[in-house]
Amino acid sequence: MRGADITQHELFSYRTLEDRIPQDHPLRNLRAVVDILLKTMDGELAALYAKTGRVSIPPERLLRASLIQVLFSIRSERQLVQQIDYNLLYRWFVGLTLDGEVWDHSTFSANRERLLNERITRSFFERVLALAEWQQLLSDEHFSVDGTLIEARASMKRFEKKDGTSPPPTDGGRNPSVDFKGETRGNDTHASTTDPDARLYKKSAGDKSRLCYLGHALMENRHGLVVDAEATVASGTAEREAAKRMIARTVSKSGATVGADKGYDVAEFVAALRLQGVTPHVAQKAKGSAIDGRTTGHPGYRTSLKIRKRVEEVFGWSKTVGGLRKTRFRGLPKVKAQTIFTFAAYKLTRMGSLFGWRWSTA
Structure with a gap:
C-alpha cells in the first residue's frame, strides 16, 4: 500500500541531539580531542575577558566553529552561521543545543582582534603539536621546509601608483574598467589600495x-606533521628568512637535517643552517650550488629530497579543503592567524588518520 505524502509537524522531539550523531562518526573523536586542547587553554582564554559585564559567547564555541569552517570548506562566516543553524552535526560539535540560538556572523569580526588572532591560534597550534609529541609521532632529527603562495583578497585594478598619478577608471559602476596595458607595475612604484600588505609576486x-x-x-619527516608555521609578505627572500626563524625556534637537536627545494640553495641560507648545527639537505641548483659533496654523498640526503615533497600534501589540503588558496581577510596579521589555524586543523586530520578514527567504520 502506498503511503500518503503528508507531513505532520510534531510538537515535541523525544531524541536528543547527542542521539542523532552516530557513535562511530569521526567528529566524535575529534570533538573529544579538541575539548581537551581547549581545556588546557582555559586560563589563557579567561585572561582575554573582563570579570564583570555582559556574558559573552563562550570562546571555545567560536574556536570550534572556526574549526568546522576549515574542515568542511565553508567559504564565509556568514554561511558558517547559517549552516550551524540547520546542520545538527555542526550544532553538536560547536556545543549548541537543539533550541540554542546561533550568534550573528559579525561576532567573528568583533572577536577578531581579541580571540581569533595570531597569538591564540598559535597557542592552539602548539597544543596540537604537544599532543602529537605526547603520542610520540614527531621526529626531532629530520625536517622539511617549504613555502606556498596565498592569493590576497585584493584586485589588480586597485594596484595603483604610490604617488597617486594612476589614471582614473574609464567608466563608473561597481566594477569599473581600468586600462593598465603597457604600464610597468611593481612593488617599488605601486601598492594595493585594497590590501596594503599584499605584494605583486610570482x-x-x-x-x-x-x-x-x-x-x-x-x-x-616521520609522519608529515607541521611543527611550525609562518605567513609573510611576498618577496624573493621571504621563504629563506621564514625558514631560518622557524628552524631556530623549533629544531634544537644538533645534527638534525632540513630538506628543501632549489629555491633554498643559497650560500647565505646554507651557512646560517650550519651555524645553527643543522645539516641543510637542499636540492642542488644546476650551477653555482652552495651544497657540496659533503652533503650530497650521504645516503640520508637522497632520502630527505624524496620525503620533503610530502610538504606539498600539507599545502594541497590547506588550499583545497582548508580554504587557504585565497585568504578570507586583508592585512598580514589576519592572514597569519588564518594560516596557522589552517595548519593546526590539517594536523588534527592527519593525526586522525594515524590514530584510525578519521573515517567511520560503519
Missing part, C-alpha cells in the same frame, strides 16, 4: 604575477 618564471602573501611550513 612563484616561477612561467607563472603570472599576482597580489599575494607567502605561507611557510616546517614539517617533521
Whole structure:
C-alpha cells in the first residue's frame, strides 16, 4: 500500500541531539580531542575577558566553529552561521543545543582582534603539536621546509601608483574598467589600495604575477606533521628568512637535517643552517650550488629530497579543503592567524588518520 505524502509537524522531539550523531562518526573523536586542547587553554582564554559585564559567547564555541569552517570548506562566516543553524552535526560539535540560538556572523569580526588572532591560534597550534609529541609521532632529527603562495583578497585594478598619478577608471559602476596595458607595475612604484600588505609576486618564471602573501611550513619527516608555521609578505627572500626563524625556534637537536627545494640553495641560507648545527639537505641548483659533496654523498640526503615533497600534501589540503588558496581577510596579521589555524586543523586530520578514527567504520 502506498503511503500518503503528508507531513505532520510534531510538537515535541523525544531524541536528543547527542542521539542523532552516530557513535562511530569521526567528529566524535575529534570533538573529544579538541575539548581537551581547549581545556588546557582555559586560563589563557579567561585572561582575554573582563570579570564583570555582559556574558559573552563562550570562546571555545567560536574556536570550534572556526574549526568546522576549515574542515568542511565553508567559504564565509556568514554561511558558517547559517549552516550551524540547520546542520545538527555542526550544532553538536560547536556545543549548541537543539533550541540554542546561533550568534550573528559579525561576532567573528568583533572577536577578531581579541580571540581569533595570531597569538591564540598559535597557542592552539602548539597544543596540537604537544599532543602529537605526547603520542610520540614527531621526529626531532629530520625536517622539511617549504613555502606556498596565498592569493590576497585584493584586485589588480586597485594596484595603483604610490604617488597617486594612476589614471582614473574609464567608466563608473561597481566594477569599473581600468586600462593598465603597457604600464610597468611593481612593488617599488605601486601598492594595493585594497590590501596594503599584499605584494605583486610570482612563484616561477612561467607563472603570472599576482597580489599575494607567502605561507611557510616546517614539517617533521616521520609522519608529515607541521611543527611550525609562518605567513609573510611576498618577496624573493621571504621563504629563506621564514625558514631560518622557524628552524631556530623549533629544531634544537644538533645534527638534525632540513630538506628543501632549489629555491633554498643559497650560500647565505646554507651557512646560517650550519651555524645553527643543522645539516641543510637542499636540492642542488644546476650551477653555482652552495651544497657540496659533503652533503650530497650521504645516503640520508637522497632520502630527505624524496620525503620533503610530502610538504606539498600539507599545502594541497590547506588550499583545497582548508580554504587557504585565497585568504578570507586583508592585512598580514589576519592572514597569519588564518594560516596557522589552517595548519593546526590539517594536523588534527592527519593525526586522525594515524590514530584510525578519521573515517567511520560503519
